[in-house]
Amino acid sequence: MSTPAAPQGEERTTPTPDSAKRPKQPHAEAEAPKEKDSAKDKDSHDKQPSEQNKQKKPMSPRTRALLIAGGAVVVLGAAGYWFYGTFYEETDDAQIDGYISNIAPRVGGTVTAVSVDDNQTVESGKVLVQLDPTDLRVARDQARAALAQAEAQLRAEQSDTSVTEVTNKTQVATSSSDVASGYAGVAEAQQSVAQANAQIKQAEADSQLADTEKQRAEQLLQSGAIARAEYDNRVAAAEAAAAKLDAQRKGVEAARKRVDEEAAKASAANDRFNEAKTNGPQVLEGKRATVDLRKASVDVARAQLEQAELNLTYATISAPVKGVVGKRSVNVGDRVTAGQSLLGITQTDKLWVTADFRETQVRRMHPGEHATLHVDALGRDFEGSVESIAAATGSRYSVLPPENASGNYVKVVQRLPVRIRLNPGQAGLELLRPGMSVEPKVRVK
Numbered sequence: 001m002s003t004p005a006a007p008q009g010e011e012r013t014t015p016t017p018d019s020a021k022r023p024k025q026p027h028a029e030a031e032a033p034k035e036k037d038s039a040k041d042k043d044s045h046d047k048q049p050s051e052q053n054k055q056k057k058p059m060s061p062r063t064r065a066l067l068i069a070g071g072a073v074v075v076l077g078a079a080g081y082w083f084y085g086t087f088y089e090e091t092d093d094a095q096i097d098g099y100i101s102n103i104a105p106r107v108g109g110t111v112t113a114v115s116v117d118d119n120q121t122v123e124s125g126k127v128l129v130q131l132d133p134t135d136l137r138v139a140r141d142q143a144r145a146a147l148a149q150a151e152a153q154l155r156a157e158q159s160d161t162s163v164t165e166v167t168n169k170t171q172v173a174t175s176s177s178d179v180a181s182g183y184a185g186v187a188e189a190q191q192s193v194a195q196a197n198a199q200i201k202q203a204e205a206d207s208q209l210a211d212t213e214k215q216r217a218e219q220l221l222q223s224g225a226i227a228r229a230e231y232d233n234r235v236a237a238a239e240a241a242a243a244k245l246d247a248q249r250k251g252v253e254a255a256r257k258r259v260d261e262e263a264a265k266a267s268a269a270n271d272r273f274n275e276a277k278t279n280g281p282q283v284l285e286g287k288r289a290t291v292d293l294r295k296a297s298v299d300v301a302r303a304q305l306e307q308a309e310l311n312l313t314y315a316t317i318s319a320p321v322k323g324v325v326g327k328r329s330v331n332v333g334d335r336v337t338a339g340q341s342l343l344g345i346t347q348t349d350k351l352w353v354t355a356d357f358r359e360t361q362v363r364r365m366h367p368g369e370h371a372t373l374h375v376d377a378l379g380r381d382f383e384g385s386v387e388s389i390a391a392a393t394g395s396r397y398s399v400l401p402p403e404n405a406s407g408n409y410v411k412v413v414q415r416l417p418v419r420i421r422l423n424p425g426q427a428g429l430e431l432l433r434p435g436m437s438v439e440p441k442v443r444v445k
Contacts (some may be wrong), residue, residue, distance in 0.1 A: 100348055113130040
């Protein structure tokens with residue numbers, strides 16, 4: 001049922017309750033979105049056929065090939081990254097190493113000639129520096145004279161020892177003979193004493209008999225039985241017998257004194273014999289020790305002469321190895337001392353690579369594994385192999401190794417020096433020099 005239209009210019013109002021007015025506003029507002037949704041649905045309905053047509057359009061072969069190639073590249077890249085990270089270890093903390101011989105004089109002296117310069121290649125045995133040999137020649141002549149003197153003293157001591165040995169033997173033999181003669185003289189003197197004692201008894205008997213005859217002669221003379229001359233003869237006989245007895249007694253005393261003298265001589269000869277027998281070997285041993293001392297002096301003098309001759313040869317300083325000269329610090333006229341560094345020789349034909357790998361990189365690294373070495377200075381690669389792994393980390397070989405017992409410990413990944421040998425026969429090895437930076441890559445198993 002339609003509502004009649006109101007006349008123009010007149011406003012029509014219809015009373016309406018508030019409760020009836022409120023729902024109309026949201027309802028009106030809700031109708032507007034519905035209209036918008038219906039418009040959108042209509043638009044989407046119009047567009048849906050065109051999108052479906054697009055999805056149903058087949059993919060071109062080029063697009064399919066590009067997608068497949070991209071996927072393959074991604075897969076191969078991931079596989080390559082996994083393979084490289086698993087079977088290769090590399091570092092940029094590496095350098096070429098080699099033997100550097102520091103040339104120093106073995107004797108002091110004044111430099112008279114220097115025949116090499118920095119960066120010069122020298123062969124083994126080439127003369128590098130020449131020292132003034134005058135003082136060394138004088139020292140050699142002095143050592144030679146000292147040797148001659150020591151040898152002369154040795155000959156004198158050897159001769160004296162021979163004489164002493166003969167003298168000792170002679171003294172022992174002479175003393176032994178004197179001892180025997182002394183004991184024989186004692187025996188002879190004792191025999192003389194015994195003989196004198198026997199003669200005393202005879203003299204005493206004769207003296208007693210002469211006294212008896214004298215007394216008897218006195219009685220007969222008083223009685224006139226004998227003549228005065230007979231009496232005088234018997235008195236003289238008694239006096240002669242008494243004198244003979246006295247002489248015999250003195251002879252016994254002299255014989256006894258001779259026994260004492262012979263005994264003293266025998267004792268002295270015995271002492272000399274014992275002394276010669278005891279002291280002679282000691283004196284001879286002392287002489288022989290002196291000879292040994294002279295022999296040692298000769299050996300010392302001979303060694304000093306040899307050292308002096310060697311020092312004279314040391315005046316010429318030659319290259320011990322083949323290599324390149326560097327760090328020359330000597331000039332003509334310099335006064336150098338033994339052990340002073342003059343120059344260095346780098347053995348360029350004996351080089352290797354020292355690579356400091358992290359400790360986590362050497363867990364599967366072993367000697368003999370192949371390595372590719374990129375040298376930055378030359379911009380080229382060389383081939384080599386792992387030769388050895390150091391027995392300790394680089395920090396342990398430092399002058400002041402870290403001490404973690406204090407408690408202030410911070411874990412730091414350590415590095416282990418790995419020695420890599422360069423394969424011989426490669427082109428460009430002669431261009432390598434110690435200290436060049438290297439980037440090694442090791443194929444681990």
